[in-house]
Amino acid sequence: MTELIFLGFNIHAWITILTVFSMFTVLLFTKWRSDIVFLGAIGVLYVTGVLDAKDAFSGFSNTSVVTVGVLFVVVAGLMYTGVLQYIVRYLLGAPKSYSRAVMRLMMPVAVLSSFLSNTTVVSLFVNVVKMWAKKLNISPSKLLIPLSYASGMGGVCTLIGTPPNLIISGLYEEKTGESMNILATALPGLFCLAIGVLSVIALRRLLPDRKVPESAFDSPSDYTVELQVPSDNPYIGKTLGEAGLFRVKGGSLIEMFRFDDIPTPVREDELIMGGDHLIYAGQIDELIEMAYNHQLVSADHHIFSMSEIDTHSRLRTAYITFGSSLIGKTIGGSTFEKDNNVTLAAVARRGERINQAPRSVELKAGDTLLLVCPKQANINSSSLQRDLHFFDSDAVPNIGTGTIVSTLIMIAMVALSALGVLPLLHCAFIAAAAMLICRCCNMEQAMRSINWEILMVFAGSAVLGLAIQNTGIAERLAFGILDVCGSNPIVVMAAICFVGTFITEFISNTAAGAMFFPIMYQAAVHLGYDPFPFLIALMVSVSSSFATPIGSPTHMLVYAPGGYRFSDFMRIGLPMNLIILAANILIVNIVYPLTPLQ
Secondary structure (H helix, E strand, O other): OOOOEEOOEEHHHHHHHHHHHHHHHHHHHOOOOHHHHHHHHHHHHHHOOOOOHHHHOHHHHOHHHHHHHHHHHHHHHHHHOOHHHHHHHHHOOOOOOHHHHHHHHHHHHHHHHOOOOHHHHHHHHHHHHHHHHHHHOOOOHHHHHHHHHHHHHHHOOOOOOOHHHHHHHHHHHHHHOOOOOOOOOHHHHHHHHHHHHHHHHHOHHHOOOOOOHHHHHOOOOEEEEEEEOOOOOOOOOOEHHHHOOOEEOOEEEEEEEEOOOEEOOOOOOOEOOOOOEEEEEEEHHHHHHHHHHOOOEEOOOOOOOHHHHHHHEEEEEEEEOOOOOOOOOOHHHOOHHHHHOOEEEEEEEOOEEOOOOHHHOOOOOOOEEEEEEEOOOOOOOHHHHHHEEEOOOOOOOOOOHHHHHHHHHHHHHHHHHHOOOOOHHHHHHHHHHHHHHOOOOOHHHHHHHOOHHHHHHHHHHHHHHHHHHHOOHHHHHHHHHHHHHOOOHHHHHHHHHHHHHHHOOOOOHHHHHHHHHHHHHHHHHHHOEOHHHHHHHHHHHHOOOOOOHHHOHHHHHHHOOOOOOHHHHHHHHHHHHHHHHHHHHHHHHHHOOOOEOO
């Protein structure tokens, strides 16, 4: 039977194209979990016969995917022994100018990100940078974008620093049988990092000066409080004005609900009924005294007394993450508080506290929540971590012997791999085992540190790249780029890197790396050149996402704490993309001159 060909692609190629397009559309415009989307894509490619069972599930045995999983355990050992916290605490200092502050921040962050998870490093630095910025009298929004940029550019400097490097190097080893050195991207990465730091300093006027979201909660006594009128209250039947509940000392009545959360006009002559909910905004101590004098009680376990907070609970601030299941919902309309043993006290948006009943606020990505949490509450639970990112962390261990041991384990892992004594995966397994044996972290902490969602995305990305290659899509696209760009290898390299940089602004950089690997590889082979330099350039380009907050998980981490808007990233990110692209092409061709295939 003749195979159906349309526009040069067979039916399996078109299924792959539609699957990839649908997957990216879902990731861009829905709140679906990325691991579920990638797993669905694998299922489609397998069910439709594009890939057989071996290829469809090969991502789960991919060397780079396994390496990432094992490295999570190594990072856990560094975290729980205080290595990262120690570095954060003592590196920043007290620079006397913005330029020096940027350098003092970006360089150590880049070095840490070269060997550790970018998101872990940024998570540790976010709170410190905000306090540091206040001390230096600099808006945190001037430093948090450079923080995120530094983690991305630093991650490029080693194969283990960022997931696309591991994916691309793993695919390269499968194709050629040759493994890349862990420091293969070091010189290009360091050059681009230096150019990036200087560019941030030169373009600092493009960085926004935003109000920090949690500044809405700077006054620890200024909250939105929800109180209830009990059925035996002596003021039932009187008006709000007569009862002295309309105008109160230290606050104001902003909203009133009756029966099944039916809003009631806030008027001085409104009659009080049993069960009414009164929402006040103002000084908590004054409002507590008023509630006591008027025999009002806490509604839905909201804040009632400061002593209750001080002795049994603590206030925590967190923001709604992108993709959170809370987006578009109200806390009052969900079981979130009950499920997680927390109480919502207030909501802020873009640095301004919202003056309405907190539990009735329809939440948006980036909203900052003030929560009352029992001291024993587990804020690291998987359900909370998916929906919220807390500004502070309980995991700040004491510095001790374990700190030195975990540091030596990490140094040994990198040295053995860089010198070629053992493959990276072997070194990672040995380092992870050493962390557990030396009690740098326990088994529970190690397992909790593994981000299974990220591993699923990595595995799906590898399978996606395989489908693009096996169906001939990569070869066709490579020929198409050659037709447009001619036979000049540097122009072809720059063109593919440019498209890769653009694509990674909207999708996972891991997915972009897997998708563009076969395209770049095929283009280099058809031009008759060794693909190695082309792939090094690709590694840098797919990790150079500066122009959108969704381009990198680290951008999402600083988006809410910095009080940013989407356009803030575009303003400085677009010129940064072009600058780093030019630096990338220049340095790669100097360090790794193009050589014809034998």
